[in-house]
Amino acid sequence: xxxxxxxxxxxxxxxxxxxxxxxxxxxxxxxxxxxxxxxxxxxxxxxxxxxxxxxxxxxxxxxxxxxxxxxxxxxxxxxxxxxxxxxxxxxxxxxxxxxxxxxxxxxxxxxxxxxxxxxxxxxxxxxxxxxxxxxxxxxxxxxxxxxxxxxxxxxxxxxxxxxxxxxxxxxxxxxxxxxxxxxxxxxxxxxxxxxxxxxxxxxxxxxxxxxxxxxxxxxxxxxxxxxxxxxxxxxxxxxxxxxxxxxxxxxxxxxxxxxxxxxxxxxxxxxxxxxxxxxxxxxxxxxxxxxxxxxxxxxxxxxxxxxxxxxxxxxxxxxxxxxxxxxxxxxxxxxxxxxxxxxxxxxxxxxxxxxxxxxxxxxxxxxxxxxxxxxxxxxxxxxxxxxxxxxxxxxxxxxxxxxxxxxxxxxxxxxxxxxxxxxxxxxxxxxxxxxxxxxxxxx
Numbered sequence: 001x002x003x004x005x006x007x008x009x010x011x012x013x014x015x016x017x018x019x020x021x022x023x024x025x026x027x028x029x030x031x032x033x034x035x036x037x038x039x040x041x042x043x044x045x046x047x048x049x050x051x052x053x054x055x056x057x058x059x060x061x062x063x064x065x066x067x068x069x070x071x072x073x074x075x076x077x078x079x080x081x082x083x084x085x086x087x088x089x090x091x092x093x094x095x096x097x098x099x100x101x102x103x104x105x106x107x108x109x110x111x112x113x114x115x116x117x118x119x120x121x122x123x124x125x126x127x128x129x130x131x132x133x134x135x136x137x138x139x140x141x142x143x144x145x146x147x148x149x150x151x152x153x154x155x156x157x158x159x160x161x162x163x164x165x166x167x168x169x170x171x172x173x174x175x176x177x178x179x180x181x182x183x184x185x186x187x188x189x190x191x192x193x194x195x196x197x198x199x200x201x202x203x204x205x206x207x208x209x210x211x212x213x214x215x216x217x218x219x220x221x222x223x224x225x226x227x228x229x230x231x232x233x234x235x236x237x238x239x240x241x242x243x244x245x246x247x248x249x250x251x252x253x254x255x256x257x258x259x260x261x262x263x264x265x266x267x268x269x270x271x272x273x274x275x276x277x278x279x280x281x282x283x284x285x286x287x288x289x290x291x292x293x294x295x296x297x298x299x300x301x302x303x304x305x306x307x308x309x310x311x312x313x314x315x316x317x318x319x320x321x322x323x324x325x326x327x328x329x330x331x332x333x334x335x336x337x338x339x340x341x342x343x344x345x346x347x348x349x350x351x352x353x354x355x356x357x358x359x360x361x362x363x364x365x366x367x368x369x370x371x372x373x374x375x376x377x378x379x380x381x382x383x384x385x386x387x388x389x390x391x392x393x394x395x396x397x398x399x400x401x402x403x404x405x406x407x408x409x410x411x412x413x414x415x416x417x418x419x420x421x422x423x424x425x426x427x428x429x430x431x432x433x434x435x436x437x438x439x440x441x442x443x
Contacts, residue, residue: 026275027267033282040288047263048152048255048294051418057250058154058294060192063243065250068225073248074420076241077101080432081217081425085206086117087139091132091433095119095141097201097245098430101150102126103415106350107252112358113314114147115140116205121435125350128439129431131315141205142316144309144323146358149351151415152295152344154250159193161340161356162323163301164330165200166193170299177330184330189239194249199242211236218424253294254346254412262409270409277405285367285392285402290342296410301327301339302386305375306355313358326356338380346410364403371399 024032035042049056054065063069076082078098086092100114101107104125109115111129118140121128131140145161153159157169164171167187178187183200191199202209214220214236227240234240254260259278261269270278281287290298308324309317322329327336340356354360359376360369369376371392375385394402423429428442437443 026272027262030275030279030282033279034288037282037288040282041292043263045293046259046296048253048260050255051251051253054251057253059250060195060246062191063195063246065247066226068222069227069244069247070251071248072219072222072226073244073246074418075219075222075423077245077248078420078429079217079423079425080427080429081423082202082207082209082213082241083117083205084208084213085203087141087206088118088132088135091117091135093427094431094433094436095205096430096432097150097205099129100143100147102430103419104350106347106415107150108351108353109147110351112146112353113142113309113317115142117141119431120433122431122439124439126430128435132433137315140315142314144317144321145356146309146353149344149347150249151252151254151346152297153194154253155293155295156297156341156344157193157299158341159197162327162330163193163299163341165197166191167196168192174331177332191243191246195243195246198246198249199239202238202242202245207238207241209236209238209241222424252415252418254410254415256414257346257410257412259405259409260412271404273401274405274409277401277403278409280394280398280402281405284398285394287402290388291345295344296346297344298342300342301336302342302388303338303340303380303384304370304389305338305377305380305385306340306357307359307377308357310357310359324357338377338384339386345406347412347415349407349411350415363407364399367394367399367402367406 031043034040054067057065059065078096080093080096083093083095095116099116099119100109104110109129110126115129115131118131118135119129120132121130123129131137148161158166158171164184165187167190171187179185183204186196186200189196214223220236223236223240226244227235230240258269258274290300290302292298308319311317311319325337327339328334348354348363352361354363354366360366371394373389373391428437428440
């Protein structure tokens with residue numbers, strides 16, 4: 001019955017907007033484009049809730065959102081005090097989750113390759129992060145692929161470029177690929193991707209939580225409030241810390257972006273040029289078919305022929321690393337070779353590195369690449385490329401309009417609201433090393 005009503009509603013809209021004597025505003029045209037695009041779920045499917053509307057935010061049934069969890073998670077996300085498993089004595093307690101996912105970078109790193117343990121400096125907005133030249137390079141904590149955004153992860157059931165984290169959704173049926181040890185083994189706890197990644201990431205990135213450290217850092221009472229039903233024996237652990245961090249991450253929503261305000265009825269928040277770009281996004285350019293829902297992402301994996309890291313620009317990069325093969329590095333299915341997860345699109349200009357290998361440095365260049373649909377990666381054969389990777393036929397003017405929409409209308413200017421005013425440890429964040437302190441003016 002619902003589909004019948006939707007079909008009738010769509011027909012009525014089509015008839016309404018086909019009348020030549022009706023003066024259609026650009027806002028009407030955009031609303032019509034979104035509501036009638038094939039497969040579109042309509043305007044409401046793109047609206048993000050406010051961050052304190054916990055009941056409206058997608059969440060893991062095994063980790064229901066509470067204010068106590070979110071408040072604890074916000075602090076732990078930025079807290080270097082638990083970074084006690086450093087490979088370098090002098091780097092202990094100098095890095096945090098926010099080292100690679102900070103507000104100034106749109107919750108990306110603002111460098112091509114995120115650097116945790118072994119990194120120093122911050123610059124103005126993360127662009128000054130670098131490897132300390134006095135540490136053993138092979139032990140530095142860097143990733144083989146560009147650091148994905150932690151923003152709007154509530155709308156993604158599985159995380160990382162290959163989607164390896166999360167026991168549900170696209171990973172149902174992949175249980176044979178879950179080892180008994182290592183990061184992917186955390187899938188065995190049964191959580192969704194945000195929770196799984198947060199728990200696994202704490203160990204991967206050399207953090208450690210136990211009753212003693214939680215008490216020493218002053219967080220015991222907050223853990224008790226956040227996890228009153230969790231057995232005391234396991235209440236102060238990487239698992240509960242990860243669950244709190246995941247709860248906070250789910251509230252990191254770009255709900256103050258102009259497009260979001262337009263969706264809530266504020267027609268003046270986007271310029272006419274941005275609205276024209278949005279019409280292209282939901283129309284001719286067909287961006288929405290992959291970038292949909294509240295986060296303008298999806299749980300699809302596509303081979304678009306993007307290049308891997310340039311070895312000259314990053315450290316500890318192995319061209320033969322299985323991570324460069326995308327989804328198949330997890331599924332072990334050759335049909336998934338070079339397929340990477342569709343990323344979210346908000347605040348892209350905060351960290352100007354795009355693609356799993358940071359092979360592009362402007363949003364416009366990515367759009368031009370997709371418009372031409374010519375693979376840049378010689379390892380990806382034509383047969384492996386996504387069937388959706390086809391020329392778009394956009395003019396230079398249309399490329400400019402689409403770039404304006406993505407760069408500016410999808411830009412939330414106030415992400416600092418997700419930063420705490422201070423930490424219980426009173427340490428500096430996102431980094432606590434000497435150079436970052438100088439860069440940020442933190443004492």
